[in-house]
Amino acid sequence: MAPAAFTEDESLSTGDHATLPLIPLEPLLEDSLATRDTAQKLLSAFRNEGFLYLSDYSKAIPTGLVKDVFAQSAHFFDRPLKEKEALEWDSARSNRGYTRQGREKTSQALTRQDVARVRESAGEDIKESFEIGRENEDGCPNHWPSLGDDGLKASSFQTTMMRFFDCCKTLHRILMRGLAIGMGLDETFFDGFVRNGDNTLRLLHYPEVPCSVFKDGNRVRAGEHTDYGSLTLLFQDKSGGLQVERPTEAGGWLDVVPISGTIVVNAGDLLARWSNDLIRSTKHRVIEPAAEPIADSHPARYSVAYFCNPDFDRTIEALPKTSETSQGSSRYASVNSGEYLVQRLTATY
Ligand SMILES: O=C(O)CCC(=O)C(=O)O
Numbered sequence: 149m150a151p152a153a154f155t156e157d158e159s160l161s162t163g164d165h166a167t168l169p170l171i172p173l174e175p176l177l178e179d180s181l182a183t184r185d186t187a188q189k190l191l192s193a194f195r196n197e198g199f200l201y202l203s204d205y206s207k208a209i210p211t212g213l214v215k216d217v218f219a220q221s222a223h224f225f226d227r228p229l230k231e232k233e234a235l236e237w238d239s240a241r242s243n244r245g246y247t248r249q250g251r252e253k254t255s256q257a258l259t260r261q262d263v264a265r266v267r268e269s270a271g272e273d274i275k276e277s278f279e280i281g282r283e284n285e286d287g288c289p290n291h292w293p294s295l296g297d298d299g300l301k302a303s304s305f306q307t308t309m310m311r312f313f314d315c316c317k318t319l320h321r322i323l324m325r326g327l328a329i330g331m332g333l334d335e336t337f338f339d340g341f342v343r344n345g346d347n348t349l350r351l352l353h354y355p356e357v358p359c360s361v362f363k364d365g366n367r368v369r370a371g372e373h374t375d376y377g378s379l380t381l382l383f384q385d386k387s388g389g390l391q392v393e394r395p396t397e398a399g400g401w402l403d404v405v406p407i408s409g410t411i412v413v414n415a416g417d418l419l420a421r422w423s424n425d426l427i428r429s430t431k432h433r434v435i436e437p438a439a440e441p442i443a444d445s446h447p448a449r450y451s452v453a454y455f456c457n458p459d460f461d462r463t464i465e466a467l468p469k470t471s472e473t474s475q476g477s478s479r480y481a482s483v484n485s486g487e488y489l490v491q492r493l494t495a496t497y
Protein backbone atom coordinates (compact mmCIF):
# COMPACT_ATOMS: atom_id res chain seq x y z
CA MET A 149 0.00 0.00 0.00
CA ALA A 150 1.37 3.41 -0.94
CA PRO A 151 1.63 5.81 1.99
CA ALA A 152 -0.92 8.60 1.92
CA ALA A 153 0.33 11.66 0.08
CA PHE A 154 0.33 14.95 1.90
CA THR A 155 -0.19 18.22 0.04
CA GLU A 156 3.17 19.87 0.62
CA ASP A 157 5.38 18.50 -2.09
CA GLU A 158 4.84 21.18 -4.71
CA SER A 159 5.56 24.85 -4.30
CA LEU A 160 2.64 26.88 -3.07
CA SER A 161 0.06 27.19 -5.82
CA THR A 162 -3.26 28.67 -4.89
CA GLY A 163 -4.71 28.51 -8.41
CA ASP A 164 -8.29 29.72 -8.33
CA HIS A 165 -8.95 28.05 -5.05
CA ALA A 166 -8.18 30.72 -2.49
CA THR A 167 -11.77 30.88 -1.37
CA LEU A 168 -10.77 31.32 2.26
CA PRO A 169 -8.25 33.91 3.42
CA LEU A 170 -4.65 32.79 2.98
CA ILE A 171 -2.46 33.99 5.83
CA PRO A 172 1.31 33.55 6.09
CA LEU A 173 2.75 32.26 9.35
CA GLU A 174 6.16 33.90 8.97
CA PRO A 175 5.24 37.44 10.15
CA LEU A 176 3.77 35.95 13.34
CA LEU A 177 6.98 34.18 14.27
CA GLU A 178 8.93 37.25 15.22
CA ASP A 179 8.35 40.94 15.47
CA SER A 180 8.51 42.52 12.05
CA LEU A 181 6.83 45.34 10.19
CA ALA A 182 4.22 42.88 8.90
CA THR A 183 3.36 41.33 12.27
CA ARG A 184 0.53 43.63 13.31
CA ASP A 185 -1.05 43.65 9.87
CA THR A 186 -0.94 39.84 9.66
CA ALA A 187 -2.35 39.51 13.19
CA GLN A 188 -5.25 41.74 12.19
CA LYS A 189 -5.88 39.63 9.10
CA LEU A 190 -5.83 36.53 11.29
CA LEU A 191 -8.45 38.03 13.58
CA SER A 192 -10.58 39.13 10.60
CA ALA A 193 -10.48 35.61 9.17
CA PHE A 194 -11.61 34.11 12.49
CA ARG A 195 -14.35 36.76 12.74
CA ASN A 196 -15.66 36.50 9.19
CA GLU A 197 -15.06 32.96 7.98
CA GLY A 198 -13.89 31.11 11.09
CA PHE A 199 -11.51 29.29 8.71
CA LEU A 200 -8.29 30.13 6.87
CA TYR A 201 -5.40 28.63 4.96
CA LEU A 202 -2.06 29.06 6.73
CA SER A 203 1.00 29.19 4.47
CA ASP A 204 4.62 28.65 5.50
CA TYR A 205 3.50 26.50 8.39
CA SER A 206 6.65 24.47 7.73
CA LYS A 207 8.55 27.14 9.68
CA ALA A 208 6.90 25.59 12.75
CA ILE A 209 6.33 22.00 11.60
CA PRO A 210 8.88 20.38 9.26
CA THR A 211 7.16 18.99 6.15
CA GLY A 212 9.17 15.76 6.42
CA LEU A 213 7.62 15.19 9.84
CA VAL A 214 4.13 15.72 8.45
CA LYS A 215 4.86 13.21 5.68
CA ASP A 216 6.00 10.69 8.30
CA VAL A 217 2.80 11.23 10.28
CA PHE A 218 0.70 10.50 7.17
CA ALA A 219 2.75 7.40 6.29
CA GLN A 220 2.54 6.03 9.86
CA SER A 221 -1.16 6.78 9.96
CA ALA A 222 -1.78 4.80 6.74
CA HIS A 223 0.17 1.84 8.15
CA PHE A 224 -1.79 1.98 11.38
CA PHE A 225 -5.22 2.01 9.75
CA ASP A 226 -4.16 -0.82 7.45
CA ARG A 227 -3.95 -3.13 10.47
CA PRO A 228 -6.68 -5.72 11.13
CA LEU A 229 -9.73 -4.33 12.91
CA LYS A 230 -9.15 -6.64 15.88
CA GLU A 231 -5.72 -5.14 16.55
CA LYS A 232 -7.07 -1.62 16.29
CA GLU A 233 -10.02 -2.41 18.54
CA ALA A 234 -7.62 -3.60 21.22
CA LEU A 235 -6.65 0.11 21.46
CA GLU A 236 -10.26 1.26 21.70
CA TRP A 237 -11.20 4.83 22.67
CA ASP A 238 -12.53 4.41 26.18
CA SER A 239 -13.81 7.62 27.72
CA ALA A 240 -14.49 11.29 27.08
CA ARG A 241 -12.25 12.16 30.00
CA SER A 242 -9.24 10.39 28.46
CA ASN A 243 -10.21 10.93 24.79
CA ARG A 244 -7.48 8.64 23.56
CA GLY A 245 -7.49 5.55 21.37
CA TYR A 246 -9.13 4.01 18.33
CA THR A 247 -12.67 4.70 17.13
CA ARG A 248 -14.08 2.30 14.54
CA GLN A 249 -16.45 3.38 11.79
CA GLY A 250 -19.90 4.12 13.16
CA ARG A 251 -19.00 4.85 16.75
CA GLU A 252 -18.68 8.61 16.61
CA LYS A 253 -21.22 10.80 14.85
CA THR A 254 -20.04 14.34 14.38
CA SER A 255 -22.96 16.74 14.39
CA GLN A 256 -24.16 19.98 15.89
CA ALA A 257 -26.20 18.14 18.52
CA LEU A 258 -25.36 18.74 22.18
CA THR A 259 -26.96 15.71 23.83
CA ARG A 260 -26.74 11.96 23.29
CA GLN A 261 -30.44 11.78 22.33
CA ASP A 262 -30.04 14.46 19.66
CA VAL A 263 -26.90 12.81 18.29
CA ALA A 264 -28.81 9.49 18.08
CA ARG A 265 -31.53 11.24 16.04
CA VAL A 266 -28.96 12.65 13.59
CA ARG A 267 -27.32 9.22 13.30
CA GLU A 268 -30.68 7.65 12.45
CA SER A 269 -31.59 10.13 9.74
CA ALA A 270 -28.17 10.71 8.16
CA GLY A 271 -26.44 7.36 8.68
CA GLU A 272 -23.09 6.81 10.29
CA ASP A 273 -19.94 8.69 9.30
CA ILE A 274 -17.73 6.71 6.91
CA LYS A 275 -14.50 7.08 8.83
CA GLU A 276 -12.27 5.66 11.54
CA SER A 277 -9.92 7.61 13.78
CA PHE A 278 -7.16 7.36 16.36
CA GLU A 279 -6.73 9.94 19.11
CA ILE A 280 -3.53 10.80 20.94
CA GLY A 281 -3.25 13.14 23.91
CA ARG A 282 -0.31 14.56 25.78
CA GLU A 283 1.90 12.06 27.59
CA ASN A 284 2.02 11.93 31.38
CA GLU A 285 -1.51 13.06 32.05
CA ASP A 286 -2.62 11.37 35.28
CA GLY A 287 -4.87 8.36 34.63
CA CYS A 288 -4.96 8.94 30.86
CA PRO A 289 -2.22 6.93 29.13
CA ASN A 290 -2.03 6.93 25.35
CA HIS A 291 -2.99 3.65 23.68
CA TRP A 292 0.14 3.02 21.67
CA PRO A 293 0.11 0.24 19.05
CA SER A 294 2.47 -2.68 19.41
CA LEU A 295 5.44 -3.34 17.19
CA GLY A 296 4.47 -4.98 13.89
CA ASP A 297 6.15 -6.36 10.80
CA ASP A 298 3.82 -4.28 8.61
CA GLY A 299 6.05 -1.22 8.34
CA LEU A 300 4.66 0.31 11.50
CA LYS A 301 7.47 0.35 14.00
CA ALA A 302 5.72 1.03 17.26
CA SER A 303 8.59 2.99 18.74
CA SER A 304 8.94 5.30 15.76
CA PHE A 305 5.14 5.68 15.60
CA GLN A 306 5.16 7.01 19.14
CA THR A 307 8.23 9.23 18.61
CA THR A 308 6.86 10.65 15.35
CA MET A 309 3.44 11.37 16.84
CA MET A 310 4.84 13.03 19.96
CA ARG A 311 7.30 15.18 17.98
CA PHE A 312 4.42 16.26 15.79
CA PHE A 313 2.22 16.83 18.86
CA ASP A 314 4.81 19.20 20.34
CA CYS A 315 5.30 21.14 17.09
CA CYS A 316 1.53 21.62 16.82
CA LYS A 317 1.39 22.71 20.45
CA THR A 318 3.96 25.41 19.67
CA LEU A 319 2.04 26.48 16.57
CA HIS A 320 -1.10 26.84 18.71
CA ARG A 321 0.79 29.19 21.03
CA ILE A 322 2.12 31.23 18.09
CA LEU A 323 -1.34 31.60 16.57
CA MET A 324 -2.88 32.57 19.94
CA ARG A 325 -0.16 35.22 20.25
CA GLY A 326 -1.15 36.49 16.81
CA LEU A 327 -4.77 36.57 17.89
CA ALA A 328 -3.87 38.51 21.05
CA ILE A 329 -2.02 41.11 18.96
CA GLY A 330 -4.94 41.29 16.50
CA MET A 331 -7.34 41.89 19.40
CA GLY A 332 -5.16 44.61 20.89
CA LEU A 333 -4.32 42.50 23.98
CA ASP A 334 -0.88 41.96 25.40
CA GLU A 335 0.81 39.48 23.05
CA THR A 336 1.43 37.08 25.94
CA PHE A 337 -2.22 37.20 27.06
CA PHE A 338 -2.96 33.57 26.10
CA ASP A 339 0.41 32.10 27.15
CA GLY A 340 -0.93 31.03 30.54
CA PHE A 341 -3.75 29.13 28.81
CA VAL A 342 -1.60 27.02 26.50
CA ARG A 343 1.17 25.76 28.78
CA ASN A 344 0.08 22.16 29.42
CA GLY A 345 -1.00 21.36 25.89
CA ASP A 346 -4.29 19.65 26.73
CA ASN A 347 -4.76 19.06 23.03
CA THR A 348 -5.76 16.07 20.92
CA LEU A 349 -4.00 14.73 17.86
CA ARG A 350 -6.49 12.83 15.71
CA LEU A 351 -5.49 10.62 12.78
CA LEU A 352 -8.38 10.16 10.37
CA HIS A 353 -8.97 7.57 7.68
CA TYR A 354 -11.93 7.74 5.33
CA PRO A 355 -11.86 4.34 3.61
CA GLU A 356 -12.34 3.79 -0.10
CA VAL A 357 -16.05 3.93 -0.75
CA PRO A 358 -18.24 2.96 -3.72
CA CYS A 359 -19.93 6.01 -5.31
CA SER A 360 -23.29 4.27 -4.93
CA VAL A 361 -23.11 4.83 -1.15
CA PHE A 362 -23.54 8.57 -1.71
CA LYS A 363 -26.45 8.16 -4.11
CA ASP A 364 -29.19 8.40 -1.45
CA GLY A 365 -28.04 11.97 -0.86
CA ASN A 366 -27.66 11.72 2.91
CA ARG A 367 -24.43 9.84 3.46
CA VAL A 368 -21.23 11.76 4.17
CA ARG A 369 -17.73 10.92 5.29
CA ALA A 370 -18.07 13.26 8.31
CA GLY A 371 -21.33 14.91 9.28
CA GLU A 372 -21.62 18.67 9.62
CA HIS A 373 -20.31 19.90 12.93
CA THR A 374 -18.30 22.58 14.63
CA ASP A 375 -15.15 21.76 16.58
CA TYR A 376 -15.20 22.09 20.34
CA GLY A 377 -11.98 23.73 21.48
CA SER A 378 -9.96 26.85 20.70
CA LEU A 379 -8.29 26.20 17.33
CA THR A 380 -8.00 23.20 15.01
CA LEU A 381 -4.97 22.67 12.77
CA LEU A 382 -6.01 20.50 9.84
CA PHE A 383 -3.63 18.66 7.51
CA GLN A 384 -5.32 17.01 4.53
CA ASP A 385 -4.15 14.84 1.65
CA LYS A 386 -5.03 15.65 -1.95
CA SER A 387 -8.39 13.90 -2.06
CA GLY A 388 -10.71 16.82 -1.29
CA GLY A 389 -14.24 16.69 0.09
CA LEU A 390 -13.88 19.08 3.05
CA GLN A 391 -16.48 21.84 2.95
CA VAL A 392 -17.26 24.80 5.22
CA GLU A 393 -20.51 26.66 5.57
CA ARG A 394 -20.44 29.91 3.61
CA PRO A 395 -20.36 32.95 5.86
CA THR A 396 -23.05 34.74 3.80
CA GLU A 397 -26.80 34.98 4.38
CA ALA A 398 -27.39 32.78 1.34
CA GLY A 399 -25.62 29.90 3.10
CA GLY A 400 -24.49 26.83 1.18
CA TRP A 401 -21.12 25.12 1.29
CA LEU A 402 -17.66 26.14 0.15
CA ASP A 403 -15.07 23.55 -0.95
CA VAL A 404 -11.87 23.73 1.07
CA VAL A 405 -9.72 22.54 -1.81
CA PRO A 406 -6.34 21.19 -0.63
CA ILE A 407 -3.66 23.79 -1.45
CA SER A 408 -0.03 22.70 -1.53
CA GLY A 409 2.14 24.25 1.15
CA THR A 410 -0.78 25.20 3.39
CA ILE A 411 -2.76 23.79 6.24
CA VAL A 412 -6.28 24.75 7.27
CA VAL A 413 -6.89 26.45 10.61
CA ASN A 414 -10.30 27.00 12.16
CA ALA A 415 -11.76 28.33 15.38
CA GLY A 416 -13.78 26.08 17.68
CA ASP A 417 -16.80 26.59 19.92
CA LEU A 418 -14.87 27.33 23.09
CA LEU A 419 -12.95 30.16 21.41
CA ALA A 420 -16.22 31.54 20.02
CA ARG A 421 -17.73 31.43 23.51
CA TRP A 422 -14.58 32.91 25.06
CA SER A 423 -14.79 35.83 22.60
CA ASN A 424 -18.50 36.43 23.21
CA ASP A 425 -19.11 35.25 19.62
CA LEU A 426 -16.80 37.85 18.12
CA ILE A 427 -15.04 34.86 16.56
CA ARG A 428 -16.98 32.31 14.51
CA SER A 429 -16.88 28.58 14.98
CA THR A 430 -18.00 27.56 11.50
CA LYS A 431 -19.78 24.35 10.54
CA HIS A 432 -17.89 22.00 8.27
CA ARG A 433 -18.21 18.46 6.90
CA VAL A 434 -16.50 15.94 4.64
CA ILE A 435 -18.49 14.72 1.65
CA GLU A 436 -17.98 12.77 -1.55
CA PRO A 437 -14.94 14.35 -3.26
CA ALA A 438 -15.40 16.32 -6.47
CA ALA A 439 -12.62 14.33 -8.21
CA GLU A 440 -13.64 11.68 -10.73
CA PRO A 441 -14.04 8.29 -9.05
CA ILE A 442 -11.85 5.37 -10.06
CA ALA A 443 -13.84 2.28 -11.12
CA ASP A 444 -16.97 3.63 -9.42
CA SER A 445 -15.20 4.14 -6.10
CA HIS A 446 -13.67 7.10 -4.33
CA PRO A 447 -10.17 6.31 -3.08
CA ALA A 448 -9.36 6.47 0.62
CA ARG A 449 -8.80 9.89 2.16
CA TYR A 450 -6.43 10.62 5.05
CA SER A 451 -6.33 13.73 7.20
CA VAL A 452 -4.81 14.74 10.51
CA ALA A 453 -6.60 17.13 12.86
CA TYR A 454 -4.90 18.68 15.86
CA PHE A 455 -7.55 19.99 18.24
CA CYS A 456 -6.19 22.71 20.51
CA ASN A 457 -7.82 23.61 23.80
CA PRO A 458 -7.16 26.05 26.59
CA ASP A 459 -5.49 24.15 29.45
CA PHE A 460 -8.10 22.00 31.16
CA ASP A 461 -7.60 23.63 34.57
CA ARG A 462 -8.39 27.12 33.26
CA THR A 463 -11.65 29.03 33.60
CA ILE A 464 -12.92 30.52 30.38
CA GLU A 465 -14.79 33.81 30.68
CA ALA A 466 -15.39 36.64 28.22
CA LEU A 467 -12.10 38.01 26.89
CA PRO A 468 -11.25 41.66 27.56
CA LYS A 469 -12.73 43.93 24.88
CA THR A 470 -15.45 41.41 23.98
CA SER A 471 -17.91 42.12 26.77
CA GLU A 472 -21.22 43.43 25.56
CA THR A 473 -21.48 46.33 27.98
CA SER A 474 -19.04 48.62 29.72
CA GLN A 475 -19.89 46.75 32.94
CA GLY A 476 -18.33 43.73 31.31
CA SER A 477 -21.45 41.59 30.92
CA SER A 478 -21.07 38.52 28.80
CA ARG A 479 -23.42 36.19 26.90
CA TYR A 480 -22.11 33.05 28.57
CA ALA A 481 -21.44 31.85 32.07
CA SER A 482 -17.81 31.14 32.79
CA VAL A 483 -16.86 27.52 32.29
CA ASN A 484 -13.96 25.22 33.10
CA SER A 485 -12.17 24.26 29.88
CA GLY A 486 -11.75 20.55 30.73
CA GLU A 487 -15.34 20.10 31.90
CA TYR A 488 -16.66 21.79 28.77
CA LEU A 489 -14.69 19.46 26.52
CA VAL A 490 -15.74 16.31 28.38
CA GLN A 491 -19.39 17.35 28.17
CA ARG A 492 -19.18 17.88 24.39
CA LEU A 493 -17.32 14.61 23.79
CA THR A 494 -19.75 12.64 25.94
CA ALA A 495 -22.62 13.63 23.63
CA THR A 496 -20.71 12.66 20.47
CA TYR A 497 -19.66 9.09 21.27
O1 LIG B 1 -10.98 15.31 7.74
C1 LIG B 1 -11.22 16.49 7.66
O2 LIG B 1 -10.85 17.17 6.70
C2 LIG B 1 -12.03 17.19 8.73
C3 LIG B 1 -12.10 16.46 10.02
C4 LIG B 1 -12.87 17.20 11.05
O3 LIG B 1 -13.49 18.20 10.78
C5 LIG B 1 -12.90 16.72 12.45
O4 LIG B 1 -12.44 15.59 12.70
O5 LIG B 1 -13.36 17.48 13.30
Ligand SMILES: [Fe+2]
Pocket residue numbers: 373374375432
Ligand atom coordinates in the same frame (compact mmCIF):
# COMPACT_ATOMS: atom_id res chain seq x y z
FE1 LIG C 1 -14.02 19.28 12.55
